[in-house]
Amino acid sequence: MTSEPIETALALLGRQGTYRVLRALLDGPMRFGELQGVTRLLPRTLSLRLKEMDAMGWVVREQFAEVPPRVEYRLTPAAVALEPLLRAVEAWAEEHA
Amino acid sequence: MTSEPIETALALLGRQGTYRVLRALLDGPMRFGELQGVTRLLPRTLSLRLKEMDAMGWVVREQFAEVPPRVEYRLTPAAVALEPLLRAVEAWAEEHA
DNA sequence: CCGTATCCCACGAGATACTG
DNA sequence: CAGTATCTCGTGGGATACGG
Numbered sequence: 642m643t644s645e646p647i648e649t650a651l652a653l654l655g656r657q658g659t660y661r662v663l664r665a666l667l668d669g670p671m672r673f674g675e676l677q678g679v680t681r682l683l684p685r686t687l688s689l690r691l692k693e694m695d696a697m698g699w700v701v702r703e704q705f706a707e708v709p710p711r712v713e714y715r716l717t718p719a720a721v722a723l724e725p726l727l728r729a730v731e732a733w734a735e736e737h738a
Numbered sequence: 739m740t741s742e743p744i745e746t747a748l749a750l751l752g753r754q755g756t757y758r759v760l761r762a763l764l765d766g767p768m769r770f771g772e773l774q775g776v777t778r779l780l781p782r783t784l785s786l787r788l789k790e791m792d793a794m795g796w797v798v799r800e801q802f803a804e805v806p807p808r809v810e811y812r813l814t815p816a817a818v819a820l821e822p823l824l825r826a827v828e829a830w831a832e833e834h835a
Numbered sequence: 836c837c838g839t840a841t842c843c844c845a846c847g848a849g850a851t852a853c854t855g
Numbered sequence: 856c857a858g859t860a861t862c863t864c865g866t867g868g869g870a871t872a873c874g875g
Contacts (some may be wrong), residue, residue, distance in 0.1 A: 644757070644758075644761075644828075644831070644835045645830060646831045647757065647831045648757055648758075650827060650830065650831060651751050651752045651756075651757055651827060653752070654748050654751070654752055655748050655750070655751055655753065655758045656752065656754015656867080657747045657867075657868065659742070659748075660744065660745055660748055661741075661745075664758060667855080672836085672837090673836080673837055673838070674836065674837075679756075683868080683869065683870075684838060684839085685838090685840090685868080685869085685870090686838080686840080686868060687838090688838060688839075688875095689838085689867085689868085692773050694872080700814065705852095708836095709836050709837090710836055710837065710838095710875090711837090712836085712837065712838090718799075719834040722830055722833065722834060723830060725826050725830075726826040726827055726830055726860090729822050729823040729826045730744050730747060730748060730823055731741075731744060732822075733747065733822075734741070734743045734744045734747060734820055735821055736819065737783075737795075737816040737819060738743045753847080754848065756846075769856085769857085770856075771856065771857070774857095780848080780850075781850065781857080781858060781859085782848080782849085782850090782859080782860090783847090783849080783856090784858090785857085785858060785859080786847085786848085787871050805837060805856095806856050806857090807855090807856055807857065807858095808857090809856080809857065809858090810857075834865070
């Protein structure tokens with residue numbers, strides 16, 4: 642067995658907030674504060690999750706040289722490709738809640 | 739937000755061994771020992787996972803009055819309905835490993 | 836605004852040993 | 856055979872406070 646990449650992906654998907662962040666960013670890039678509001682995650686948790694998703698190649702951090710500072714996060718193509726998977730969970734939950 | 743059932747399902751899917759157990763049982767019912775062999779999980783971990791999957795309504799434990807004792811685990815229809823989801827992760831991993 | 840630093844608690848999971 | 860009992864360690868995540 643040892644389907645390593647699959648299990649790594651599932652592990653991250655199962656962590657607190659990953660699903661919410663993905664769902665939010667599928668509608669387009671967002672700033673840290675916006676993500677915080679829509680996902681209702683503590684800054685610490687959101688920060689950790691974004692770092693993990695970055696390390697996973699799911700998210701890209703883009704910093705703008707402005708005042709006040711502005712940072713946006715957007716999904717990589719690999720993360721966008723997770724959408725069918727999200728739809729599958731949602732469809733499942735709809736049926737078997 | 740608060741898509742509770744979705745996140746609960748994802749959380750369990752992300753735990754150690756859940757994917758392996760699901761994949762194994764999709765081929766038909768199996769005994770504890772067989773599951774242990776094919777998933778290569780410690781008895782403790784496998785036991786915990788099966789209990790959680792049971793509580794989740796994904797798995798049914800069937801005990802036979804035999805000597806030596808025989809116990810089989812099989813998936814519920816709700817768990818079988820997760821297969822498209824598993825295929826989606828596998829397809830994703832295939833593309834974006 | 837965008838995070839990081841701490842402190843703390845709970846629990847997930849490995850290893851090993853033991854029982855109905 | 857099919858698990859449970861312990862012990863231990865590491866980490867996930869909540870709350871609050873602070874820094875660039």
